[in-house]
Amino acid sequence: MLKKFRNPIIFALILLPIALIGGFFTSIYLEETYDPALLAEMLKQAGISDIFTLHIITAVQIAGQMLLLGFFGYILAEKTGLLKSFKISRNGLVSTIVLTVIGSIIFIALEYGVFANLIPEIAVTYEAKPTVAYMISCLTYGGVLEEIMMRWFLMSLLIFIIWKLFFKKEQSAPRGVMIGVNIVVALLFAAGHLPTTAMTMGITPLILVRCFTLNSLAGLICGHLYMKHGIQYAMLSHAGFHILWKIFWILFI
Numbered sequence: 001m002l003k004k005f006r007n008p009i010i011f012a013l014i015l016l017p018i019a020l021i022g023g024f025f026t027s028i029y030l031e032e033t034y035d036p037a038l039l040a041e042m043l044k045q046a047g048i049s050d051i052f053t054l055h056i057i058t059a060v061q062i063a064g065q066m067l068l069l070g071f072f073g074y075i076l077a078e079k080t081g082l083l084k085s086f087k088i089s090r091n092g093l094v095s096t097i098v099l100t101v102i103g104s105i106i107f108i109a110l111e112y113g114v115f116a117n118l119i120p121e122i123a124v125t126y127e128a129k130p131t132v133a134y135m136i137s138c139l140t141y142g143g144v145l146e147e148i149m150m151r152w153f154l155m156s157l158l159i160f161i162i163w164k165l166f167f168k169k170e171q172s173a174p175r176g177v178m179i180g181v182n183i184v185v186a187l188l189f190a191a192g193h194l195p196t197t198a199m200t201m202g203i204t205p206l207i208l209v210r211c212f213t214l215n216s217l218a219g220l221i222c223g224h225l226y227m228k229h230g231i232q233y234a235m236l237s238h239a240g241f242h243i244l245w246k247i248f249w250i251l252f253i
Contacts, residue, residue, distance in 0.1 A: 006073075012070035015148065016063055022140030023062030027055040028133040033200065045199045062200030066145055069153040076156035077231070080163065081172050092229035093236075099117055100240035103221045107214055107241065108248050121201035122210070126253045130246050138246065143239030146189070150219070151226040151234050155185045187212065212245030 001008075031039060039051070048054050069123045078084040099223060130138075158181045163173035190212045197203065197211050218241050226234040 005075075008071045008074035011074045013060075014066045015066050015070040015144070018140055018144050019063040019066035020059045022137065022145050023059035024055050024061070025133045025136040026060035026119065026141045029137045031055075033196075034234075036219075060085055061144065062141075066148060068230070069148050073148060073153035073156055076160050078160045080156050080181065081228060082156055082159070084229065086232060088232065089229070092225075092233050095229060096233045096240070098227055099221050100237045101223065103217055103237075104224060104241055106243060107217060111210075111214060112248070112253065115206075119201070119210065120206075121207070125200055126249060127138060129250055133161050135242075135246060138242040139239050144235050144240055147222060147231060147235045147238050150185055150189045150192075151223055152231050154188070155181055155223060155226065157169040158184065162196070182220060182223035182227065186223055187217045189219035190215035 031054075034042075042048075043051065043054060046054075067122070074083070111122075116126070117148055161171050162177050162181065163170065166179065167174055193211055193215050194203070194208075197207060201207060218238065222234040222237050225237050
């Protein structure tokens, strides 16, 4: 039994230190965005004595989630044919770089050239430069852990369910199912950003358009790379979006 699950267990354990780091710095970043009085009240209600304890608890909780999602995601990816070699190939890397650069140019043009001019709340959020905690959170939680949640686990799960429910006579999940699920998961990925968006700038119809347009764009590209080349390329692309956008933010905004 243990031998059968050896690879999923190894994969999940490799994720563990990244999850701990990502969870810890994401908690620090969220602390930076909260009103101090609200944060103090939250700690009091949760029965937590200090903020460092909160960061540790958050990191452990996220690490536990990632162990499960990494383990079951591996099994689902294998069953759906989405488990690719973890070796970096030239074709996969070139495709990732090209799509990420093009996607990032579109992202920056829309965010800075369109939405920041139409939505005053966005311009305000860019007055302060990204902090170290925010950058580490973007690369670990965003670049790695969100891909484990949204592509490795959720996308694989939905493809597997639809395949077995509606196309069980097929030897593998139809391409159309994979494309459809990629679109759905990209929209869910965008929706997952709504709580943070609401907290930082509120919710209006235009802000909703921005949230779904920009995040779905990145989600579709990451999903495509996952399907075609493997989860590591989705992670590289996701991290690449963050890096290119933050470089632009630091240098030009």
